Amino acid sequence: MSRNNSFVKNGFLAVFYALLVSCFVVGICEVRFPSFFTIDDSQNEYLGFLRQYGQTWLSGEIPFITKNIFIGDNAMVELQRGIFAPQNILASLVTCLIANPLVTGWFYALCNVFICCISGYIIGRSLEMSRDISLLLGFSIAINPVFLYQYAGPWWNAANGHAWSLLAIATYCQLRQRITAGAVIANFATTLVLLASGWPHGFIGYLAVVAGFSCVDLAYGDPLKAVFRRCVPLLLAGIAAIPVYSEYVFLHPLLNRATGWENADNFMVPSLSQLLVTFSPTYYEFMNYFGGYKSVFIPVGFSTLFALPVAIFFRNSVRDRVLTACLVILGMTTALALMPSQMGILRWPLRFVPYVSVFAAITTFYVFSKRDVVESSFRRNVFFGITALLFVVSASKNVFERPKVVALELLTSIALVAVWFLYARSKKVSGKDIGLIVPAAIPAFSLLLMLASMPSLGRIYLPVNVLPAHVSVPAAVNMQGNLLSFVPWGREHPKEAADLQSSLFGYYNIRAINGYSPNGQDYTDAILTHDTSHTIFKPDDIIPKLASAVMLPGNPCLFDLFAVSSMVVSSDTYQKYHHDLLACGYHKVATAQSGMLYLSTPKAYPSNLAYSTQTGVKVERETANSMTFSVPAHTAPVQMVLSRQWWPGYTARGLNCKVNVSSFQDVLVQVNVPAGCAGKLTVSYFPHTWPLALGCLLVGMLGLVIFLWQLSRERKLQLILQMR
Numbered sequence: 001m002s003r004n005n006s007f008v009k010n011g012f013l014a015v016f017y018a019l020l021v022s023c024f025v026v027g028i029c030e031v032r033f034p035s036f037f038t039i040d041d042s043q044n045e046y047l048g049f050l051r052q053y054g055q056t057w058l059s060g061e062i063p064f065i066t067k068n069i070f071i072g073d074n075a076m077v078e079l080q081r082g083i084f085a086p087q088n089i090l091a092s093l094v095t096c097l098i099a100n101p102l103v104t105g106w107f108y109a110l111c112n113v114f115i116c117c118i119s120g121y122i123i124g125r126s127l128e129m130s131r132d133i134s135l136l137l138g139f140s141i142a143i144n145p146v147f148l149y150q151y152a153g154p155w156w157n158a159a160n161g162h163a164w165s166l167l168a169i170a171t172y173c174q175l176r177q178r179i180t181a182g183a184v185i186a187n188f189a190t191t192l193v194l195l196a197s198g199w200p201h202g203f204i205g206y207l208a209v210v211a212g213f214s215c216v217d218l219a220y221g222d223p224l225k226a227v228f229r230r231c232v233p234l235l236l237a238g239i240a241a242i243p244v245y246s247e248y249v250f251l252h253p254l255l256n257r258a259t260g261w262e263n264a265d266n267f268m269v270p271s272l273s274q275l276l277v278t279f280s281p282t283y284y285e286f287m288n289y290f291g292g293y294k295s296v297f298i299p300v301g302f303s304t305l306f307a308l309p310v311a312i313f314f315r316n317s318v319r320d321r322v323l324t325a326c327l328v329i330l331g332m333t334t335a336l337a338l339m340p341s342q343m344g345i346l347r348w349p350l351r352f353v354p355y356v357s358v359f360a361a362i363t364t365f366y367v368f369s370k371r372d373v374v375e376s377s378f379r380r381n382v383f384f385g386i387t388a389l390l391f392v393v394s395a396s397k398n399v400f401e402r403p404k405v406v407a408l409e410l411l412t413s414i415a416l417v418a419v420w421f422l423y424a425r426s427k428k429v430s431g432k433d434i435g436l437i438v439p440a441a442i443p444a445f446s447l448l449l450m451l452a453s454m455p456s457l458g459r460i461y462l463p464v465n466v467l468p469a470h471v472s473v474p475a476a477v478n479m480q481g482n483l484l485s486f487v488p489w490g491r492e493h494p495k496e497a498a499d500l501q502s503s504l505f506g507y508y509n510i511r512a513i514n515g516y517s518p519n520g521q522d523y524t525d526a527i528l529t530h531d532t533s534h535t536i537f538k539p540d541d542i543i544p545k546l547a548s549a550v551m552l553p554g555n556p557c558l559f560d561l562f563a564v565s566s567m568v569v570s571s572d573t574y575q576k577y578h579h580d581l582l583a584c585g586y587h588k589v590a591t592a593q594s595g596m597l598y599l600s601t602p603k604a605y606p607s608n609l610a611y612s613t614q615t616g617v618k619v620e621r622e623t624a625n626s627m628t629f630s631v632p633a634h635t636a637p638v639q640m641v642l643s644r645q646w647w648p649g650y651t652a653r654g655l656n657c658k659v660n661v662s663s664f665q666d667v668l669v670q671v672n673v674p675a676g677c678a679g680k681l682t683v684s685y686f687p688h689t690w691p692l693a694l695g696c697l698l699v700g701m702l703g704l705v706i707f708l709w710q711l712s713r714e715r716k717l718q719l720i721l722q723m724r
Helices: 002-032 041-058 086-097 103-126 131-142 145-151 156-177 181-196 200-219 224-240 242-250 272-276 307-313 321-337 349-370 377-398 404-425 437-453 522-527 539-546 571-576 578-583 690-723
Strands: 286-289 292-295 482-485 564-569 587-591 597-600 609-612 618-622 626-631 638-645 650-653 660-664 668-673 679-685
Touching: 002 103, 002 131, 002 437, 041 086, 041 103, 041 156, 086 103, 086 156, 103 131, 103 145, 103 156, 103 349, 131 349, 131 437, 145 156, 145 349, 156 181, 156 200, 156 224, 156 349, 181 200, 181 224, 181 242, 181 690, 200 224, 200 321, 200 349, 224 242, 224 690, 242 690, 272 321, 272 349, 307 349, 307 377, 307 404, 321 349, 377 404, 404 437, 522 539, 539 571, 539 578, 564 571, 571 578, 571 597, 626 638, 650 660, 668 679
Parallel strands: 482 564
Antiparallel strands: 286 292, 564 597, 587 597, 609 638, 618 626, 626 679, 638 668, 650 679, 660 668
16 A cells, blocks of 8 residues: 555656646746747747647647648648647647747647656656656756757657657556556557657657667567567557558658758768767757858757766666666667768658667666766776866867857866766765755756757747737738738748748738648649748749639639739839739739738639639638538539649539549649539548548557457456466
């Protein structure tokens, strides 16, 4: 009974501790730099789509398609948005219901730091570390710099995926201890959410961890059956998650995703020294990063200040199975982190660095928990030599770019000596819990050092847009249709629609052609040519194409089929293409504060029905995934073009005749209604592969039930044998 009470007590303490860590980390980061958790992609992509997704969820639909954002509209292709991940569903509702654009970033950061902290605690306890060392491990994992700076601020999907991969690793470590029904369900659920998060590096990192543990367990004599059974929940979750990925795989020939194997400019590939100096929160190396080859003031490989003293003054042995597994996993993840810049569809090995740091921390605290301290003058000299050398090398590299960092590096050296003094020289490590105040102060101090030298990625490496709750649109601008903006990049303090870029239009509920897509659609990209996934459009390529007449009755411009009611262009572009734009009905109606021009047409497109050969066709209802039309009696075939991006999966129903839904120039949705066929017509999108793929979800769930039943049966049999 006391053991159960102790378990519950420690569990509550771990949750409370993780909450405190989450609030401290998020609070101190946000105080240090406002918008710490809302910069770059989090603004340019996620805020706009999340608001649209939230509105779709609230309307009772699954947000497969966004009706108000054209580029990047298909969530089944844009896996990075993970529409089925619990955090993303909640975040979309938060974004939809709360006007403050920073709240979503805070929400994500609190959730993910909490999950990381709890995961570290579970991993520590599963590897038989003490309660307090496990809590300390959780704190150290939660302030991993790549996770905190690069993920939690700009790449929300990466932060989600990394956090859930750590929880999946934690539940796998529990399975290694003992295969119970609770551990199996937990590992299945966390792996499924990890896969639903759409962060491939997270899943690959998790696979590397499972592979490392499995190989070591086999080498130490565990039966193959036992090792395999620990992987069954992972395999079943992989089967159940097939619907998340099936559409992307099926539609891959349509996508413009960069692939291949190359190492152009060694972009986002860390150096080995950045990974080896895992004990310094102020070690900064040169790397090809955003803005060129420069000293990156993020301690890429940092895991914990304990690492160097532990490596030098604590005895360890490779005969220890856990330590061996940690070292094997460290080798595997380090290899992944040093791979070429582009590996198939995977890019930028920096994304594997957090797993190097995590297992450096796990290895450090595992050895630390063994309490076997060895002091000698030789070890002491090595320790002080490395500490001094690190300070001299790092300071000499960075003094020319940011002199104040030198003082912070000196503080790191002093902190390293303090850790040695407290836990090696004084041998203040015992079999009992070590307390929380002093060891918790060390990761907190490390975080403060990092924030002092590098307050955020904002304004140093990445642009920061301070977003208002609302933006204005001049009254003369026709917003009854899609806005097409040729703004080069958004303004730092946007105030009106002409200051926005990418998918931010969706955040302010402005229908727009602009969006964000790292995958793209080949045929769309051929017409709407742009730079990077931010879809910064090229007017010299696009305007002549969209101003050309289409071979349809009435000879509409291609602009009309995209339902473009207004544009934002520069004065130079307007002068250059004045006649083309005028021929399609666009006139200058207003001038933005930035000097950009608003152009509008008198035509209105209240829905995404952009063109119809039968003027009597009316749109009765439009949602994210469907449009319902009232088709009047007609004697000639009706051809309709919807200003929605074409994807296989669009179908029609409702009329007593076969209605063909196909692509218009492989870009837009085209609907052909035969002559004499009238009534209510619904054109809707549903993932093309799901009629088959959803069966995989059922197979995975059924497999889990069977596996749990088998475990229960074996346990009952063991109890019967014990009674005999």
